[in-house]
Amino acid sequence: MHIESIPMWEGSGNNYAYLVTDEKTKKAVIIDPANPSEVLPHLKKATDSGIKLTNIINTHHHHDHAGGNVEILKSYPLPIIGGKDCTKVTKTPAHGETFTIGEGIKVKALHTPCHTQDSICFLFEDGNDKAVFTGDTLFIGGCGRFFEGKAEEMDTALNKTLGALPDDTKVYPGHEYTKGNVKFGVKVDQSEAIKKLEAFADANKQTQGKFTIGDEKRHNVFMRLDDPAVQKFTGKTGRVNVMAALREAKNSM
Template sequence: MHVESIPMWEGSGNNYAYLVTDEKSKDAVIIDPANPSEVLPSLKKAVDSGIKITNIINTHHHHDHAGGNSKILEAYRVPIIGGKDCDKVTKTPEHGSTFTIGDNIKVKALHTPCHTQDSICFLFEDGNDKAVFTGDTLFIGGCGRFFEGTPEEMDKALNQTLAGLPDDTKVYPGHEYTKGNVKFAVTVAQSEPIKKLEAFAGSNKQTQGKFTIGDEKQHNVFMRLDDPTVQKYTGKTDRVDVMAALREAKNSM
């Protein structure tokens, strides 16, 4: 499995599209190709090298994730797999259902409603290599806003659905937000994992694929709702109340 990150709207949205290729068959999917002018050159280069684009995958319907579908379809007439509200979606997979890319990559759809109700994270597995594409649900050191959902839903999405994945699963979020996330995290707790993330974010422009689910459980305050230090910061002990207070505090930064 080869993952190519394609930055979009650098300096504003700081989005990522991802081209994921099965190296044996050369079949590939493009995830959240929201800004075609930045994505299409990468796709053309890939296709010219022998790669076949088989699907568009969307993590949710927001324009900065699914808004490029129509334009991409003009160049590549492929099915779209994504949330039910995504533009021109062909198929919305059931929670826990699987499909394959090429010969080796198994993909599992994980419904994670909160940021949007149609949010889906996608777990890719190729042998021992595991990656999860989390859209705007899980960021490195943070999580998305609760635009269409509740603190309960985000707690379930992060701390049951995603936390239940193998610890060595690499995390590929929809945005490069790590510097801002860790700036908030250090106001909540001064743990060694958070300090380590702060140092990495300070010296690296991109952080996608550099951290795992296991890392997030250590340095992501939204995945540490039972941590006494995090609870003390929020003044709450019930985990849903802690989640709500953390998000409210982050929103007001």
């Protein structure tokens, strides 16, 4: 499986689209191609080289993820797999439903309602390689705002659904927010794992695909709700209360 990251709106939204290709068959999908003017040149280059696009995938309906669908469809009239509220969506897979890309890549849909109620993360597996595309649910060192859900839902999304994935699953989020997330993380806890993430974020412009679910369990405070240091920062106990307090504190930064 080959993953090409396509940065969009650098300096403002700092979004990512992802082109994922099955290297055996050259079949590929484009994930969250929200800004066509930045994405289409990459798609043209890929298709000119023999890659066959089969689907658009959306992680949720927000404009900076699904807002490019109409324009992309003009050049690539493809079925759209995504949350039920995504523009022009063709199919919304059930939680746990799987499909394949080419011969090598198995994809599993993981419903993660909270940021939006139609949020879906997508686990891609190709042999021993595992990657999860998390939209605005899980960021490196952080999580999305609770626009359409509550703290309990984000705890379930992060710590039960995504937290149950193999520790070596690489994380590909919808935005490059790591610097801001780790700035908050070091306020919560001065652990070695968080300091290590801070050093990486200071030294690297992009962090997508560089960290795993196992890493997130160590350096992401939203995945450490039972940790005494995190509970001390929030002044709360109980996972849902700690999650809610963390998000409120991050919102007010």
